[in-house]
Amino acid sequence: MQEVLRAHLEQIIPLTDEEFTFIESHFILKKYKKHQFLIQEGMPVKYVYFVVSGLLKLIHTDDTGKQQIISFAMEDWWESDYQAFYTQTEATFSLDCIEDSVVLGLSLESYQTLCEHLPKMEHFFLQKANRGYMALQRRLLxxxxxxxxxxxxxxIHQYPTLVQRVPKTLLASYLGVSRETLSRLSFGV
Amino acid sequence: MQEVLRAHLEQIIPLTDEEFTFIESHFILKKYKKHQFLIQEGMPVKYVYFVVSGLLKLIHTDDTGKQQIISFAMEDWWESDYQAFYTQTEATFSLDCIEDSVVLGLSLESYQTLCEHLPKMEHFFLQKANRGYMALQRRLLxxxxxxxxxxxxxxIHQYPTLVQRVPKTLLASYLGVSRETLSRLSFGV
Structure with a gap:
């Protein structure tokens, strides 16, 4: 499991064995079954998650009970209710499993320790944050x-694997269209 | 001008005079008149901008010529076409002045130099990137x-000053409503 994390980090920052041992000691391995929740609205958010395997969805439920899909997360992606995580407030999003998933959780304390003791990690997180911002800006546009x-x-162009793995109902919600509209679209492509 | 930047940085990272002298030497002061462009679609993006004074808008023009407002930027905000800036590709957004503006520009080379030589600055940019991501996620939701x-x-709740300064037509575009709808809304508040 840890090798997946190492390969992922080393895409941006080369690491010595010693550095990686220090890094991995701050992560906690967790396994979840399909439909299990990692984060629930109204609860504290203890971790930011690196996805080793599986598929998850970050959702928001509005006052009428309608759910919006904020994002999906699969192998090599990071996910959390970041607002609640960084500010240590209650979650306004939920994170749950579309498939059985294995994740590595990093607490805020550990995140800060890594950044303080290993400038490389701060560099890594800055690169990821900038890329995340750009992806979100594209989604907004x-x-x-x-x-x-x-x-x-x-x-489909950006995430071909994702489109194949995510159930059509969820894909429709993510795109903000009805299930019927999506059927027409995916038939026409 | 530089004192505005220093106060802004010191909200997150305390600085010695020596450190700040090093930092400010990497910024370039620029002044623009209302309607002038800092970034134009299709052109290279040389700087990320810290706004010392004034008000700007980041816009996207679609194939039909219709403009969408991605975001506004005023005092103490950072703005750029980040995708184009970080990847050194051509701009897909434009940035222009709603009011006369004074900005401090930071090139990608200088951004990288600051991060390499002063871990504090990497820490600062990570904090800003995380906050930017959270703000964008709220906008998406x-x-x-x-x-x-x-x-x-x-x-109005988040940015009361902004709402007063931005012309109603631009505010309507930002909110994705017609000018008429906005008039009804602002009358009712």
Whole structure:
């Protein structure tokens, strides 16, 4: 499991064995079954998660009980309710498993320790944060400008594996279209 | 001008005079008139900008010529076409002045130099990147879930000064509503 994390980190920062031993000692390995929750709305958020295997969804439930999918997370992705995690407040999102998942959790204290003791890790997290910001900005723009068909095509182009693994109902919710519209779109591609 | 930057940085990282002298030597002061462009779609993006004074808008123009407002930036905010800046590719957004503006520009080379030589600066940028990500996530959620009226009220609550300074037509575009709808909303608040 840890080798997956190491390979992922080393895409950005080369590490010595000693450094990696220090890093991995701060992560906690957790296994979840499909439908299990890692984060629940209204509860404290203890960890940011690195996904070793599996597939998860970050969702928000509005006042009427309707769910919006904020994002998906699969192998090599990081996910959490970041607002609640960084500010140590209650979750406004939920994170649960679409598939059985194995994750490595990092607490805020450990995140800060890693950044303080290993400037490389601060560099790594800065790179990831910048990339995350850019991806989110593209998603925002796509929601503001594109028709459902374009949004679907962009998603296939960017994340082909994801589109195959995510149930169509969830994909429709992520794209902000009805299940029926999505069927028409995916048939036409 | 530089004191504004120093006060801003010191909200997150305390600095010695020597450190700040090193930092400020990497920024370039620029002044722009209302309607002038700092970034133009299709052109290289040389700087990320810290706004000393003024008000700017980051916009995207779609294939039909319609403009979407991605974000506003005023005093103490950072703005750029980050995708183009970090990857040194051509801009897909434009950044121009709603009011006369004074900014401090930081090139990618200088950004990297500051991060390498002063771990504090990497820490600063990580904090800002995380906060930027959270703000963008709230904006995304707001676009996905809220009615125009709620979006307007959230904006007033979060950025009261901004709402007063931005022309109504631009505010309507940012909120994704017509100018007429916005008039009804702002009358009712």
């Amino acid at each position: 796509s929601l503001m400008t594109s028709q459902a068909k374009e949004r679907y095509q962009q998603l | 707001s676009l996905m879930t809220s009615q125009a009226k709620e979006r307007y009220q959230q904006l």
